[in-house]
Amino acid sequence: MEKKPVTIKEIARRLNISVSAVSKALHDDPSIGLRTRMRVKAMAEELKYEPNQTAIFLQKGRTNTIGVIVPSLVESFFPQVISGIEEVANKHNYVVLLGQSMEDPEREQMLLETMKKHRVDGILISISKNTFQYDHLRKVKESIPLVFFDRIPDMKEIHYVACNLVSGTVQAMNYLLQQKHRVIGMVNGPEKLFSSRERLEGFRQALSKSRLKYDPSLVVNSDLSKESVIQAVKELLANKRKPTALIAFHDNAAIEIIEYLKSIRKDKSIPVVSFANLPMSSHTMFKPAASVEQYPYLQGQKAMEVLIDVLNNKETDQGANTAFYKIILDSRLVLLK
Amino acid sequence: MEKKPVTIKEIARRLNISVSAVSKALHDDPSIGLRTRMRVKAMAEELKYEPNQTAIFLQKGRTNTIGVIVPSLVESFFPQVISGIEEVANKHNYVVLLGQSMEDPEREQMLLETMKKHRVDGILISISKNTFQYDHLRKVKESIPLVFFDRIPDMKEIHYVACNLVSGTVQAMNYLLQQKHRVIGMVNGPEKLFSSRERLEGFRQALSKSRLKYDPSLVVNSDLSKESVIQAVKELLANKRKPTALIAFHDNAAIEIIEYLKSIRKDKSIPVVSFANLPMSSHTMFKPAASVEQYPYLQGQKAMEVLIDVLNNKETDQGANTAFYKIILDSRLVLLK
DNA sequence: TTGAAAGCGCTACCAG
């Protein structure tokens, strides 16, 4: 099941020419005579020669490999992002090294280091929801181009692509406000998460545009576990101003919330709007009334494009590059039939 | 954002010793005096030396990287397999190069070749549902250890791990037979798919054990697209012996089927049993009555373990290894509440 | 038009 691979040297030996000639011939270097070029190609073909990439990697100092770190593939948002990444990566001759952090900052750090060791040319990462300390990210950023997507750390001087959740949240709020809801509650994510803060910002903006006042007790943070989400709902329902509509952090949370509301027979009265992390085609029971689409596939494509750009500029520029990509896609509220 | 990396040679130069001494010191080679070993380590630390894996890869002839090819990450079965793979891969210091074939045999071939170029140590693959021609697989198998999982090609002399779908199908049938169904229809997958044939086999075995005769017109193949699945259902319902229960190829198909049956108001009368490819926790409307669990995570773990074994034996054995792993996990029918 | 040689960074073998 294994054969010793043919090398350029072997071809040279058989043809009684030098390795450098072979190398050049294989690359169609004009300085090599057509005749020998042909002979080399023929021999390469015959011997089924395949260049040893690892040697080329060493020589070129690049691996044509990019690392992708996601919190978890189980959240179906990320497979879609990865598909987008893969599409443009392959088109540009890059290959994808995958790692799941499992929402564990230590694993995240370990993955970053492993990928660095493997000399990936760049890394695309969506940080774990428990990552609040960014030293490991900063450290890696010193030596490898990093592009963040979807879950962005609160750092300066980084490249990232994400959805504009502020406007998404505003849209979600407006939808509910239009339906005459005046007391809207929000089950948010971890307080330190960038995207949680964006949601909060949208929440406040929408209220102020409608000349309603912001009541902090109507926004409850959760760690997105089922228990914590339901706990948050309980708190909201116990509020003196009881909300008549809810905004959930994402579809998974929304589903838990709706299931819970149904179980306590509040389903009819309280619509829930959320942020998409599921392919909403799936015929879910406990479906939210509307969801903010975040275009995972597009995010993946964009992130990879950014990385490729950074990689290309790195070759050209000498060091001190101070331009950082901040690509912000517009999210869009989708009503679910 | 980029620094020129420290090499072993640099450390040697600064310490006025040889590179080989440094290399050995770093590896705690006992032949190096404690004193110099310490000095080397200290210097390495100070300079933040990190070994260049690509050089080591070239030298060692292995990359500690394994390729994983799945049809698509969107089918949530595969992310779970990958998680299993990743778990044991990381434990053994391997890293995962990912590729999605998108059910396209040409892309599948392209991915195999790319991974081969990148000199992965081995490949885990679940073939696309349109792959009926195995030349590309055979070719790669010549030079790189291949382990198949879940979707197995009809080839000799391969390693694979899969679920025993025959017994799973028998269980599913028995479940329906116990409920006094005597005319059971099956919406199967592509005829050439190994797993389709296993389902068919289970279908027939169950019937014969119950002393019922097998009626070929009650099994209809589909390509698993929504249209094709619904077409299959229509055919079955139009059969002279109209089935009173159905077995679907997998949950996705089951959902389409149930949705269709509801739309034509047959829902109550026809239970549907399927094979799990969804995390069934998801609160689906149109849920099948029962589903055959296929343990994706476990399959991933086992497949990776097999590969590691093959890899280790390869080092030891000289060529002619004739033992092939065929790991068959038992599937189990799970009733959905 | 071709070849020799240096070197990418590291390991390993063999003398001292």
Place this chain on the structure above:
DNA sequence: CTGGTAGCGCTTTCAA
């Protein structure tokens, strides 16, 4: 205990 030295397979000047 330590240091040359010879590669791993390939690219790339620089001479010839």
